[in-house]
Amino acid sequence: MNVNNLNRNPLIxxxxxxxxxxxxxxxxxxxxxxxLTIYPNExxxxxxxSGSGKSTLMNIIGCLDTPTTGEYILKGINIRExxxxxxxxxxxxxxxxxxxxxxxxxxxxxxxxxxLPLIYAGINKSERIERAxxxxxxxxxxxxxxxxxxxxxxxxxxxxxxxxxLVTNPSLILADEPTGNLDSKSGEDIMRLFHQIWKxxxxxxxxxxxxxxxxxxxxxxxxxxxxxxxxxxxxxxxVFESVEE
Amino acid sequence: xxxxxxxxxAFDSIRTNKLRTFLTLLSISMGVFALIAAGxxxxxxEKAVLQQLEDIGETTxxxxxxxxxxxxxxxxxxxxxxxLTYRQWKELKKMTKSTNLISAxxxxxxxxxxxxxxxTDPDVYLTGAxxxxxxxxxxxxxxxxxxxxxxxxxxxNVAILGNDVVVKIFPNTNPIxxxxxxxxxxxxxxxxxxxxxxxxxxxxxxxVIIPITSFLKYFASPWEESLTISIRALDxxxxxxxxxxxxxxxxxxxxxxxxxxxxxxxxxxxxxxxQFGSFVNFLSIFGFISGGFALIAAGVGIMNIMLVAVKERTxxxxxxxxxxxxxxxxxxxxxxxxxxLCQVGGVFGILFGIVGGYLLGTWIKLPMYFPTSWIIxxxxxxxILGMSFGAxxxxxxxxxxxxxSLRYE
Ligand SMILES: Nc1ncnc2c1ncn2[C@@H]1O[C@H](COP(=O)(O)OP(=O)(O)OP(=O)(O)O)[C@@H](O)[C@H]1O
Ligand SMILES: [Mg+2]
Numbered sequence: 001m002n003v004n005n006l007n008r009n010p011l012i013x014x015x016x017x018x019x020x021x022x023x024x025x026x027x028x029x030x031x032x033x034x035x036l037t038i039y040p041n042e043x044x045x046x047x048x049x050s051g052s053g054k055s056t057l058m059n060i061i062g063c064l065d066t067p068t069t070g071e072y073i074l075k076g077i078n079i080r081e082x083x084x085x086x087x088x089x090x091x092x093x094x095x096x097x098x099x100x101x102x103x104x105x106x107x108x109x110x111x112x113x114x115x116l117p118l119i120y121a122g123i124n125k126s127e128r129i130e131r132a133x134x135x136x137x138x139x140x141x142x143x144x145x146x147x148x149x150x151x152x153x154x155x156x157x158x159x160x161x162x163x164x165x166l167v168t169n170p171s172l173i174l175a176d177e178p179t180g181n182l183d184s185k186s187g188e189d190i191m192r193l194f195h196q197i198w199k200x201x202x203x204x205x206x207x208x209x210x211x212x213x214x215x216x217x218x219x220x221x222x223x224x225x226x227x228x229x230x231x232x233x234x235x236x237x238x239v240f241e242s243v244e245e
Numbered sequence: 246x247x248x249x250x251x252x253x254x255a256f257d258s259i260r261t262n263k264l265r266t267f268l269t270l271l272s273i274s275m276g277v278f279a280l281i282a283a284g285x286x287x288x289x290x291e292k293a294v295l296q297q298l299e300d301i302g303e304t305t306x307x308x309x310x311x312x313x314x315x316x317x318x319x320x321x322x323x324x325x326x327x328x329l330t331y332r333q334w335k336e337l338k339k340m341t342k343s344t345n346l347i348s349a350x351x352x353x354x355x356x357x358x359x360x361x362x363x364x365t366d367p368d369v370y371l372t373g374a375x376x377x378x379x380x381x382x383x384x385x386x387x388x389x390x391x392x393x394x395x396x397x398x399x400x401x402n403v404a405i406l407g408n409d410v411v412v413k414i415f416p417n418t419n420p421i422x423x424x425x426x427x428x429x430x431x432x433x434x435x436x437x438x439x440x441x442x443x444x445x446x447x448x449x450x451x452x453v454i455i456p457i458t459s460f461l462k463y464f465a466s467p468w469e470e471s472l473t474i475s476i477r478a479l480d481x482x483x484x485x486x487x488x489x490x491x492x493x494x495x496x497x498x499x500x501x502x503x504x505x506x507x508x509x510x511x512x513x514x515x516x517x518x519x520q521f522g523s524f525v526n527f528l529s530i531f532g533f534i535s536g537g538f539a540l541i542a543a544g545v546g547i548m549n550i551m552l553v554a555v556k557e558r559t560x561x562x563x564x565x566x567x568x569x570x571x572x573x574x575x576x577x578x579x580x581x582x583x584x585x586l587c588q589v590g591g592v593f594g595i596l597f598g599i600v601g602g603y604l605l606g607t608w609i610k611l612p613m614y615f616p617t618s619w620i621i622x623x624x625x626x627x628x629i630l631g632m633s634f635g636a637x638x639x640x641x642x643x644x645x646x647x648x649x650s651l652r653y654e
Binding site for chain 2: 105
């Protein structure tokens with residue numbers, strides 16, 4: 001796909017992935033026969049109409065869910081062979097989630113929220129605080145450390161969520177409609193942040209149904225009825241990047 | 246698991262569900278209170294009885310119309326028994342060969358004693374006793390003398406005072422030879438007892454002893470008053486033999502046919518301990534059953550609070566799982582929360598228990614006893630309670646599906 005990636009190991013490989021839900025007697029195919037390879041430091045946007053399977057795909061990639069059939073290999077590890085506990089530690093170490101609904105702990109302040117994954121990683125308190133502060137500074141929230149989610153704007157909440165996703169240095173940042181609950185101004189803010197994170201060497205997969213948002217990514221995948229309809233590089237971004245360099 | 250976080254979270258649950266939490270904590274504290282109160286009372290009684298038994302020694306036994314400690318409605322059984330009279334005692338004394346230490350006494354509670362213009366509260370134990378009573382019941386004379394055979398024979402109005410009475414009506418003078426007035430009767434003080442401390446909060450020094458003859462004449466109706474007869478065997482080895490002889494003689498005196506049961510009670514240190522044991526059992530069963538019920542009710546309340554907390558915090562559980570919380574972390578978080586809730590209730594229960602025990606103690610003058618082992622027990626009980634009733638909600642939380650939880654509104 002990308003010339004640069006030929007000599008590198010893929011970060012994730014999906015081989016013939018299907019996800020079937022049983023609704024009563026009826027089988028609902030959320031995903032059908034998905035094949036997808038993503039390399040480190042790619043910036044991928046997944047688009048598609050509602051119900052096309054975007055979130056289902058993200059949940060499988062994020063190890064929150066397992067496919068009905070097919071193989072998913074993350075950093076060379078076959079996810080099928082892992083149990084619940086292993087999946088939890090994969091999520092903890094390798095994945096950083098950013099959700100549309102922010103999903104912050106409402107009663108914990110920004111710092112505590114960002115610390116959370118580090119608690120489950122078993123990292124001691126002083127290091128936890130230090131790393132959480134660093135992550136919050138990197139998203140530009142150094143003066144909001146002790147604010148609770150309800151004391152922050154939508155954009156700021158999403159930045160806390162991004163800091164939480166970054167704090168464990170994961171291999172993969174997954175964002176499902178991260179700007180869906182934001183006004184366009186804060187949305188742009190967040191997209192600028194994702195761009196910066198990508199530039200720092202992170203891999204990002206982003207779900208959106210807005211073309212404009214998708215245009216920030218380097219590669220755009222379109223889903224329809226649980227299948228990949230198209231998978232192409234974003235000419236705009238590639239051109240734009242090469243001009244910048 | 247992050248314990249301090251779970252504890253803070255538990256306090257948060259307390260704040261968000263005030264009424265329900267309050268009721269649950271109330272029933273935990275009632276349960277713990279019942280445990281601690283029952284425990285404290287049992288321990289205090291135990292100490293008091295052991296002390297008393299030790300004071301008197303093991304060669305003395307007592308004969309009474311009815312047992313000293315009765316539980317339930319057993320009094321019906323003893324109601325028809327004839328009193329142990331002065332004459333029966335005299336006869337028993339005459340007949341019995343194995344010991345000459347056979348005393349008789351009786352008492353009334355709530356007598357007022359005065360001397361000059363000073364008087365006691367109407368709470369003195371007025372005891373009528375014979376001369377051997379002092380030996381059989383180990384009552385020592387501090388100064389002056391005890392009751393003598395002549396006092397009984399000549400119906401003398403003499404009195405031996407306990408320390409509490411001396412302090413009240415002869416604060417600065419030697420009472421020996423002075424006159425006291427007991428319900429219009431004049432008595433001459435001839436001796437003062439050695440202090441014997443208190444048992445079950447009752448001072449044993451708030452007592453006046455007068456000759457049994459005089460007591461029966463002025464303070465009881467001689468034919469109805471039932472005496473307590475105290476017998477001291479001359480030796481530990483002779484105790485059984487003495488007891489057999491005394492029982493046999495008394496059966497003869499009371500005209501019992503061979504097939505009839507005794508119409509009196511024989512009490513030894515052992516039987517008193519046994520009676521006490523059944524009394525303590527009664528108390529503790531009562532305390533533990535009521536405490537247990539309160540705790541079970543509290544446990545159900547805890548379970549309810551925790552189930553609601555799990556439901557309310559479904560999304561939080563989803564978030565925690567998404568960022569890498571394993572099942573057992575979630576499980577522990579909620580169990581710790583339930584334990585914390587129980588401990589908060591337990592702390593109040595312990596405080597109520599201690600304050601209640603203290604108030605009760607000062608009211609009935611029980612020696613104050615700090616129920617350390619019972620406090621430890623209730624902390625353990627609260628932990629077990631939180632674990633067992635928190636387990637199911639915690640299990641539910643740990644097994645929630647992360648995706649569905651994250652979608653939960
Ligand atoms: N738990 C479930 N049980 C049954 N069907 C499900 C379940 N989850 C998803 N589906 C179905 O799978 C399909 C894909 O759903 P998914 O949430 O992945 O769509 P999406 O592309 O994210 O849509 P949207 O843009 O609205 O978020 C839908 O048809 C949906 O109804
Ligand atoms: Mg979706």
